[in-house]
Amino acid sequence: MSVWALGLNHTTAPLDLRGRFAFALDQIAPTLHSLRSSFAGNSHPQVEAAIISTCNRTEIYCASEHIALDHTFGWLAQSGGVAPALLRSHAYTLHDDEAARHAFRVASGLDSMVLGEAQILGQMKDAVRAAETAGALGSTLNQLFQRSFAVAKEVRTATEIGAHSISMAAAAVRLAGQLFEDLRKTRVLFVGAGEMIDLAATHFAAKEPKAIAIANRTLERGEKLASRFGGEAMRLADLPARLAEFDIVISCTASTLPIIGLGAVERALKARKHRPMFMVDLAVPRDIEPEVKALEDIYLYTVDDLAQVVQQGQANRQAAVAQAEVIIDAGVQSFMHWLGQRGTVPLIQQLNAQADEWRAAEMARARKLLAKGESIDAVLEAMSRGLTQKMMHGAMAELHAGDAASREQTAQTLSRLFLRKER
Structure with a gap:
């Protein structure tokens, strides 16, 4: 294998x-x-x-x-x-x-x-x-x-x-702290409700931000996570209209296509009068269109961008x-x-099958002898002799076959297998 x-x-x-x-x-x-x-x-x-x-x-x-x-x-x-x-x-x-x-x-x-x-x-x-x-x-x-x-x-x-060790979530908090002087004055939006968002929300909540919101495709799941951090939940469909409210956006969903596009971010920046936004895209494939990173007031980091931070220490x-x-x-x-x-499993299976076949044959023979009135001692003697002969027949045949060198090799193998002393 x-x-x-x-x-x-x-x-x-x-x-x-x-x-x-x-x-x-x-x-x-x-x-x-x-x-x-x-x-x-x-x-x-x-x-x-x-x-x-x-x-x-x-x-x-x-x-x-x-x-x-x-x-x-x-x-x-x-x-x-x-x-x-x-x-x-x-x-x-x-x-x-x-x-x-x-x-x-x-x-x-x-x-x-x-x-x-x-x-x-x-x-x-x-x-x-x-x-x-x-x-x-x-x-x-x-x-x-x-x-x-x-x-x-x-x-x-x-x-x-x-x-x-520094987790991805902790690294995001560290980078956000470099952009915003006081994280307690920020509004944080988490997009998704999976394990990574749960971890990220836990780290950011420890900094006591002004507001926390969870945007998720399934509102019920978002509400469950938001309730743990005293935040609000919103539908994913409402995200573009409300994006401008948030200073920090952390996204990690299982979507196969970006869910935060360049146009939505541009409109949010205009509504914010170009106050900076910190964004982290932890999703693979991306949740946020890569062109967003080129916007002047956007600080967008992907999982690869966080590599230098998490390797510290x-x-x-x-x-x-x-x-x-x-x-x-x-x-x-x-x-x-x-x-x-x-x-060796196939060989072991074959050996077990052969041994079971011999045992079954000798058991059937023993039952016939008992039915004919043979004594138990005689039947047991015959059964044990029959099993022994079946087990030894192949080994004895090999021992007498071939040239001197092969017979010597067979003799050594049989000695090792059958003449081991009990320890």
């Missing part, structure tokens, strides 16, 4: 290209079905698969008897509507121990834009549950991910990898990274040992 992975992330691909391969959680099941169906009719009919898609990465993990990286690459390029050559120039491919090590590093927060951040672990668990629900997760990938979660837990327990965690890598190496070795043993 082999494992392979391919993907692109914040270090290998620009934001707009990553946006082409972003899958919302409710898209994972049909996307996995499409991927696995693409293998039908070739030499990889039973491919396990899982997809991890976040604002910083999209990764596909697969497992099958044989690695099929080229096929997976072609499928992903087609799904994103890009040329395979363009995708290859920004993607990475991994297999077996490299794929396992990468999965363990991602789960542990070592491959994140925010070194040591914990959010990716929850996102990976969501992706695994989605793959399992879709029927795409087999024993091999299940082992890979369960072991990655265990390694991540050990890394967090045994090291200080998460110490001093990384030097303080290098010792923890070294400790984490040791834990990950041990986890990789353990997984590869397990994966190697999986190759």
Whole structure:
């Protein structure tokens, strides 16, 4: 059994290209079905698969008897509507121990834009549950991910990898504080009501802004989040008319198209008499049209723009990274040992089936002898002798066959298997 992975992330691909391969959680099941169906009719009919898609990465993990990286690459390029050559120039491919090590590093927060951040672990668990629900997760990938979660837990327990980390939400607060002298005098609008917006709202609420509002497609969900921060909820459709009211706009939705356009922002600036607006687009694909950034009184940041801020303090965690890598190496070795043993499973199954066949034959023979009135001792003697002869027949035949060298090799193997002393 082999494992392979391919993907692109914040270090290998620009934001707009990553946006082409972003899958919302409710898209994972049909996307996995499409991927696995693409293998039908070739030499990889039973491919396990899982997809991890976040604002910083999209990764596909697969497992099958044989690695099929080229096929997976072609499928992903087609799904994103890009040329395979363009995708290859920004993607990475991994297999077996490299794929396992990468999965363990991602789960542990070592491959994140925010070194040591914990959010990716929850996102990976969501992706695994989605793959399992879709029927795409087999024993091999299940082992890979369960072991990655265990390694991540050990890394967090045994090291200080998460110490001093700056989240994307905290970075947004820091940048807003550089633009506005007093955040308590600002009005903040959050667009969306997902996990990232929840985190961002928590950080901004701690600064006690003058007003907080949540704009969401589903009003009920927006109201639930707004009530936690003493804010108001509005429908997404009302956003363009009310955009001018807010000094800070943080957006992160699952929309496949921008929901805040250049025209809406221009009208808001005019109504604000060109007072500055601070905007953060945490969505992939983008929620805010990129042309907005060129407006004179707009300070627009994307997830990639926040990279420099969140990397501050990384030097303080290098010792923890070294400790984490040791834990990950041990986890990789353990997984590869397990994966190697999986190759003997068919043989073990065949041996068990053969042994069951012999046992059934001897049991049937014993029942017949008992029915004829044979003594129990005689029947047991015959059954044990019959089983022994069946078990030893193949070994004895091999021992007497072939040339002297092969007989010597067979003798050593049989001695090791059958003449082991009890310890």
